[in-house]
Amino acid sequence: MSKFLDERYSGLAAYVPGEQPQDKKYIKLNTNESPFPPSEEVLKAVNESQIELLRLYPDPDGRVLTKKLADYYGVKPSQVFLANGSDDILNFAFMAYGANGRKSYFADITYGFYSVFANLHLSDYTEIPLEKDFNIDVNKFCGVDGIVFIANPNAPTGIALSLNEIEKIVKSNENNIVVIDEAYVDFGAESAVKLVDKYSNLLVVQTYSKSRSMAGARLGFAIGSEEIINDLHKLRYSTNPYNINRLTLVAGEKTIDSQSYYDDNCKKIIEARSYTKTELEKLGFSVLDSKANFLFAETDKIDGGELYLKLKEKGILVRHFTSERIKNFNRITIGTQEQMECLVETIKDILEGN
Numbered sequence: 001m002s003k004f005l006d007e008r009y010s011g012l013a014a015y016v017p018g019e020q021p022q023d024k025k026y027i028k029l030n031t032n033e034s035p036f037p038p039s040e041e042v043l044k045a046v047n048e049s050q051i052e053l054l055r056l057y058p059d060p061d062g063r064v065l066t067k068k069l070a071d072y073y074g075v076k077p078s079q080v081f082l083a084n085g086s087d088d089i090l091n092f093a094f095m096a097y098g099a100n101g102r103k104s105y106f107a108d109i110t111y112g113f114y115s116v117f118a119n120l121h122l123s124d125y126t127e128i129p130l131e132k133d134f135n136i137d138v139n140k141f142c143g144v145d146g147i148v149f150i151a152n153p154n155a156p157t158g159i160a161l162s163l164n165e166i167e168k169i170v171k172s173n174e175n176n177i178v179v180i181d182e183a184y185v186d187f188g189a190e191s192a193v194k195l196v197d198k199y200s201n202l203l204v205v206q207t208y209s210k211s212r213s214m215a216g217a218r219l220g221f222a223i224g225s226e227e228i229i230n231d232l233h234k235l236r237y238s239t240n241p242y243n244i245n246r247l248t249l250v251a252g253e254k255t256i257d258s259q260s261y262y263d264d265n266c267k268k269i270i271e272a273r274s275y276t277k278t279e280l281e282k283l284g285f286s287v288l289d290s291k292a293n294f295l296f297a298e299t300d301k302i303d304g305g306e307l308y309l310k311l312k313e314k315g316i317l318v319r320h321f322t323s324e325r326i327k328n329f330n331r332i333t334i335g336t337q338e339q340m341e342c343l344v345e346t347i348k349d350i351l352e353g354n
């Protein structure tokens with residue numbers, strides 16, 4: 001740290017992304033990316049002539065993509081906000097509605113970026129404990145006095161709330177914004193997009209990084225009331241109006257055109273998830289009921305940190321968190337069926353002492 005850094009940032013604990021070691025080729029099951037490439041249409045569209053156009057600024061309003069998303073989700077273009085990954089949107093939401101002593105609420109075990117943004121923006125935040133079984137007690141999120149962030153399905157547990165439960169939270173917080181972070185919704189949960197016309201305090205956030213095979217392109221979007229979307233545009237135009245590059249916009253458009261390809265991929269992941277859960281349970285793991293593209297699992301046969309290290313030695317990366325309540329767990333991204341079979345065999349070997 002330099003002596004010049006503003007002291008309000010000196011104690012900031014930054015977000016720690018999943019590791020990307022370069023020493024050898026790993027089966028990468030640690031950052032919830034898709035194991036499948038973008039569709040043929042996307043690959044074709046991001047071509048030489050698009051690359052030549054990089055000399056020009058992108059459309060700061062991403063109008064073509066905005067319109068496609070609006071049509072796909074049955075809302076108006078003025079209800080859609082695009083950003084450089086959904087992290088960008090979460091950042092704007094904290095800035096707009098939870099900064100400088102204003103209150104914010106999220107679970108104690110959830111996406112790690114919420115507390116980072118809360119600290120960055122000097123939010124007066126409360127972490128609401130999950131129940132012993134890692135479920136969310138919806139009542140604890142009802143009628144609070146600040147912005148609410150809920151990942152649905154939650155990360156790293158994978159557990160989803162029903163649309164009714166989400167609606168209960170949104171309805172009871174009419175004086176606060178409720179952000180539903182649906183990074184993993186395409187893997188089996190219900191989207192709250194259907195509720196945006198009914199509740200003007202609801203902001204639904206989604207990403208292209210997981211189900212849409214575009215983590216490297218950085219694209220996220222939010223759907224909400226026109227008023228909220230306008231607030232977000234104001235902040236975006238005050239920081240970086242060109243926050244989505246040209247190639248990403250084109251890729252995002254073609255992704256929507258090939259939705260059935262992505263639906264098929266989600267199906268394959270759901271099948272591989274179910275296979276993996278069953279196999280891990282046979283090996284003595286307890287595995288939370290996941291509606292996401294990962295499983296959160298622990299066993300009393302081996303310490304979570306040790307399993308993580310042994311898997312890494314054998315060329316498989318999973319995500320291990322060190323915080324007290326979840327340190328015996330590992331979060332395992334669902335890859336292809338072959339990758340998951342390899343994971344299961346490798347864990348068998350490790351449990352047998354090899």
Ligand SMILES: *Cc1c(COP(=O)(O)O)cnc(C)c1O
Pocket residue numbers: 032084085086087088111151155181183206207208209215219220
């Ligand atoms: C991965 C993830 C994000 C961030 O996604 P990007 O669009 O890649 O920034 C947001 N929320 C949750 C819960 C995630 O797991």
